[in-house]
Amino acid sequence: MSFLVVDSLTMTYGPLRALNDVSLTVKEGEFISLLGPSGSGKTTLLMSLAGFNKPTSGRILLDGQDIIAREPEDRDFGFVFQGYALFPHLSVSGNIAFPLKVRKWDAVRIRARVEEMLALVGLKSLADRKPRQLSGGQQQRVALARALSFGPRVLLLDEPLSALDRMLREQMQTELRRLHRETGVTFLYVTHDQQEALTMSDRIAVFEKGKIVEEGSPTRLFKSPTTRFVAEFLGENNFVKGSRANGVWQGFGTSFSLPEQRDSGEDAGSATLWLRPGDIGFGTGRDGDISFTAKVEDFVFGGTHNRLALRLRSGETFVASISADLVAEDALGKDLTFHARPEAVGVLR
Amino acid sequence: MSARTRNRLLMAVVWLFLLLLFLPVLVVIPVSVTDKSYLSLPADGISFEHYGSLTDPAKGWVPSFRNSALAAIATAIMATGIAAAFAVGAWIRSGWWPSAVRLLMLSPLIVPPIIYAVGMVRVLSKVSMLDTFWGVLVVHVVLSLPMAFLAIAASLANLDNRMVTAARSLGARPITIFGRVILPNIAPGLAAGAFLAFITSWDEITVTLFITARHFVTLPRRIYTSITDSIDPALAAIAAVLLIATMAVLIAQTLLKGRGARAGSAK
């Protein structure tokens, strides 16, 4: 039996389908990211799981039991909000103890658990502070400790890091991974930051307009997306037109063949090929590489890698990220040769 | 004119204004100890007999004081309760209807009391509540709602209402959420709201004059009647009592606050 199953959940706001037939199966202990652009329905799904909105149709099964009718306070799902929503009148310890007091744990057990949670999130020395005396990152930790203290079945996180600056965000990403590992709790993590989803999750479900367009491991989604939306949304990407006749591909102003795992084996009049900026090399490359000529239209210095805006003879433009040792500013305006390994090229039909 | 003289002049003007504000109020104190039997300054010595006459059952000061205290306390409790229920509800769920009801609640601030009084006389006479405690209570609660509501809404304004959602996800039920999450955060607002409602009821006169007669007489009404049909210095005595009580409360509060602030900064 599956741990948590979302079964064709639909939620409408008037004519708008905020969730459109969403299905998702979650294994116990997984770290799943719900990734998608703004307004794609991620928060709506999370709020439905927590019980704060009532879906129009569909089921949510926990251990095989439909929990749709259960009130939020009876679901035992932890929730971490973007703005933390800490209780301002309670100290750090008081916030963490709140769900335990509500559950009428005895005082000794509460004290022990609060200590344990404070150690887990590294806030022992700040236990008596009030939330307004804490930094954003520290408040975030309190919110996490509070939502984890009572041993929730699932931890729901709605863009918990979006209010933090970049350095702190990266630090908190590592922290969240560690918390996930140490507690073994199932994490459902909403984000619109694709980098965050790629680095943190066991699995990603990509949302678009109220639907899950694709789900899978970060590697699978990044290396072989099956939809243009995912190919474009996860990581940077370039798209050019291509076609296949008698097993030979045409594209990038040249012809080449693709390895089996990339090629469906059928000829196609027109298809879309994609190639990530980081997979493009300078020069003709090795035997078997696809090499092509393009004009450098723009040059942006970027430290170790410079970014080049290229234009093919066909007029199609794309971006390459090339090691700074190989090209310099004087490449601007020149026709140069670039290459890519065939395995790096993807096909969308 | 040098800066110094200008400064002195300014200070003089400020003091003049302060005295103008306060002196007429203080005049009740000497008048209350007059040795005459009419409102006047003491001439041949001072006498406390007018204070003694305040407790004279024939004069009715004590029952009116009790009535006013009763009405003001009941008003404070009810107005604070109703205003808090509405303010918290509107804070948790937003939408068009809280704004509509808010306007209705604040309307006593806009409608002149005299017009409200005319309406209330008709309503209360229909339900035979004219000149009763309950009639006065209803009217005073309505009149105090705006103040109580504004005080409570102000204390909710900078609270994040997702606290409620968070508390629910942590397993708290509505009563726990109100008692452990909302109440501790709005307690000062509730106290301020109750205080304002108390004051509103305590010195309400316009509408009260219309809806009471001889049965349920409030203190302001008693003072009003005494000033219109007699010149008994007991009036000055009751005014002095109220004045001194109010000053005592204010001074105590200022001292307490000062100590609180010092304790806070020492920490």
Ligand SMILES: Nc1ncnc2c1ncn2[C@@H]1O[C@H](COP(=O)(O)OP(=O)(O)OP(=O)(O)O)[C@@H](O)[C@H]1O
């Ligand atoms: N209470 C509501 N009433 C009407 N429409 C709503 C309501 N809540 C959400 N929506 C709509 O539902 C859609 C999905 O919203 P949702 O908040 O789930 O998006 P999201 O993926 O979380 O976006 P973001 O990344 O911006 O948080 C949006 O178009 C939004 O406008």
Ligand SMILES: [Mg+2]
């Ligand atoms: Mg959202």
